Amino acid sequence: MHRLLITLLAALDAVLAAAGGIAVVLAPLTLLWVFGVGSPDWGALWPAAAAVWHLGHLVPVTITLPDAYLAVTGIDPTFATFTLSLAPLAFAAFTGLFAARSGARAAEAGAGLTGWISGSLVFAALSAGVALTSGAALVASETWLAILLPSLIFLVPSLIGALIGAWRVGDDGPVDALRERIERMPTAWAPVPGLALRGLALTTLGLVGVGAAVVAAGLIARASQVIGLYQASNADLIGATVIALGQLFYLPTLVLWGMSFAAGPGFALGTDTAVTPAATQVGALPGIPVLGAVPDSTSSWLLLLALLPIAVGALTGWILRSRMPFTTGPEPLGPRLVLAVAVAALTGGMGALAAVVSSGSIGPGRLVDTGPQPGPLALTLGLEVLVGLAILLLSPRFGADEGDDRFEEREHRGFSFAAREHVPFDRDEHATGPTPTGSRLGAGIAHDVWPSSYRDPDAVATDTALGTRRGAADADTSSSRAGAGVSLSVPLPPASDPTPSAPVTSAESAGASDDLTDDEVRARIRAAWSEHGGEPGGKH
Numbered sequence: 001m002h003r004l005l006i007t008l009l010a011a012l013d014a015v016l017a018a019a020g021g022i023a024v025v026l027a028p029l030t031l032l033w034v035f036g037v038g039s040p041d042w043g044a045l046w047p048a049a050a051a052v053w054h055l056g057h058l059v060p061v062t063i064t065l066p067d068a069y070l071a072v073t074g075i076d077p078t079f080a081t082f083t084l085s086l087a088p089l090a091f092a093a094f095t096g097l098f099a100a101r102s103g104a105r106a107a108e109a110g111a112g113l114t115g116w117i118s119g120s121l122v123f124a125a126l127s128a129g130v131a132l133t134s135g136a137a138l139v140a141s142e143t144w145l146a147i148l149l150p151s152l153i154f155l156v157p158s159l160i161g162a163l164i165g166a167w168r169v170g171d172d173g174p175v176d177a178l179r180e181r182i183e184r185m186p187t188a189w190a191p192v193p194g195l196a197l198r199g200l201a202l203t204t205l206g207l208v209g210v211g212a213a214v215v216a217a218g219l220i221a222r223a224s225q226v227i228g229l230y231q232a233s234n235a236d237l238i239g240a241t242v243i244a245l246g247q248l249f250y251l252p253t254l255v256l257w258g259m260s261f262a263a264g265p266g267f268a269l270g271t272d273t274a275v276t277p278a279a280t281q282v283g284a285l286p287g288i289p290v291l292g293a294v295p296d297s298t299s300s301w302l303l304l305l306a307l308l309p310i311a312v313g314a315l316t317g318w319i320l321r322s323r324m325p326f327t328t329g330p331e332p333l334g335p336r337l338v339l340a341v342a343v344a345a346l347t348g349g350m351g352a353l354a355a356v357v358s359s360g361s362i363g364p365g366r367l368v369d370t371g372p373q374p375g376p377l378a379l380t381l382g383l384e385v386l387v388g389l390a391i392l393l394l395s396p397r398f399g400a401d402e403g404d405d406r407f408e409e410r411e412h413r414g415f416s417f418a419a420r421e422h423v424p425f426d427r428d429e430h431a432t433g434p435t436p437t438g439s440r441l442g443a444g445i446a447h448d449v450w451p452s453s454y455r456d457p458d459a460v461a462t463d464t465a466l467g468t469r470r471g472a473a474d475a476d477t478s479s480s481r482a483g484a485g486v487s488l489s490v491p492l493p494p495a496s497d498p499t500p501s502a503p504v505t506s507a508e509s510a511g512a513s514d515d516l517t518d519d520e521v522r523a524r525i526r527a528a529w530s531e532h533g534g535e536p537g538g539k540h
Contacts, residue, residue, distance in 0.1 A: 056091025107165025313388020348382030
């Protein structure tokens with residue numbers, strides 16, 4: 001595909017990623033504003049939509065409550081200004097997935113670097129435009145953060161997608177050079193880098209699934225509390241819709257909280273609070289319905305949730321073990337140990353990143369500290385996944401010892417089918433024409449019958465030796481044939497030549513004086529072939 005076309009398509013992907021995220025917020029706000037108020041102020045819709053989009057891309061947003069609102073609600077004026085930094089990660093997830101797919105498509109089209117640069121620059125320009133045009137008195141954010149953080153959320157996944165796409169199809173550049181360097185590593189170590197990245201993807205996917213299962217179970221188990229908070233809000237249809245959409249945008253954040261809860265460290269819902277399987281200590285919570293799923297107390301049975309990350313590690317270890325090469329001897333321990341430690345360390349880093357992006361402030365005062373802590377979550381996930389990996393990766397592999405037929409057949413057999421059964425040659429059964437006269441009786445098959453690329457050198461040597469030994473015995477026969485006008489294609493050696501053309505064993509010397517038929521000579525040729533693997537040209 002032409003580079004200019006790839007550049008334009010990558011730029012279009014960036015435009016769609018930015019516009020899609022903003023439209024998800026702007027369209028509902030527009031509808032609610034039109035049908036709810038009747039006289040929409042378009043100047044207020046854009047800053048509100050941009051603020052939500054920025055918050056979804058990890059940009060802290062500073063909110064200033066007006067004095068009139070403080071007087072009506074009775075809120076302490078010291079809480080009039082606060083920072084909202086707990087991100088609704090649905091926006092960041094949408095942008096990241098869109099960027100990764102765009103980078104992969106550009107790489108598969110043959111211009112991954114061009115597509116990555118084009119898409120990243122266009123998305124950065126759009127982020128700058130949104131940041132510079134969305135200023136408002138009540139909602140504000142740092143301009144440089146509003147440009148940098150959304151750009152990074154697009155740039156990094158796009159680069160990862162481009163590298164993955166180039167690894168799949170090749171790029172005739174640094175990715176192929178890296179692949180060659182890895183392939184030149186020893187056989188036991190060559191798969192380790194790729195398997196480590198594959199293991200990170202598997203553990204990440206598995207742990208996210210564990211978090212989603214914990215959130216779903218909490219919502220089902222405490223459905224009555226969630227419904228009660230909805231009813232206590234006294235929201236009308238429009239308000240209930242806004243609340244539902246807001247909680248939906250925060251669903252990925254809640255999944256990461258559920259993952260931390262299952263791993264053990266849990267998460268906080270304010271300063272000096274903790275929600276863990278061992279114990280729960282929370283104070284007054286905001287009246288957000290989804291927070292009704294937070295348990296008031298815990299049971300010791302919830303500690304068994306720690307088995308889920310271990311199970312994810314074990315499943316990952318089983319998948320990785322099945323992709324490691326078989327060996328005829330004892331499996332080397334080093335590659336498996338390094339692979340287990342690498343996957344566990346990468347998973348711990350993923351846990352720390354998940355804790356960073358899913359924590360922040362949801363209000364003033366004690367609500368500035370919410371979400372999991374990066375250090376404990378990284379350490380816990382790394383150790384639990386390492387235990388599961390060690391169970392499958394470091395245990396002996398059954399059936400992979402010195403008698404493993406799969407390895408021997410793959411490495412040493414030239415053909416995947418068995419050799420034909422050796423049976424005596426029947427001239428009458430296989431006759432296809434007149435008997436060739438190119439070789440004398442008892443001398444075997446002439447050298448020009450089989451092409452040189454298909455003949456076994458040892459068989460040819462045996463053939464020649466037999467012909468030499470039979471020369472003297474068949475001299476009279478050859479003379480009579482020559483007298484009858486039959487020409488020979490191969491000149492006969494002199495009968496008095498005592499030097500054989502190949503080594504002759506004692507058994508062959510003893511039987512040299514016996515008459516050998518053509519069938520016996522052909523049987524000896526086939527026996528010589530069978531000694532070298534059952535095929536012409538067999539190697540020693």
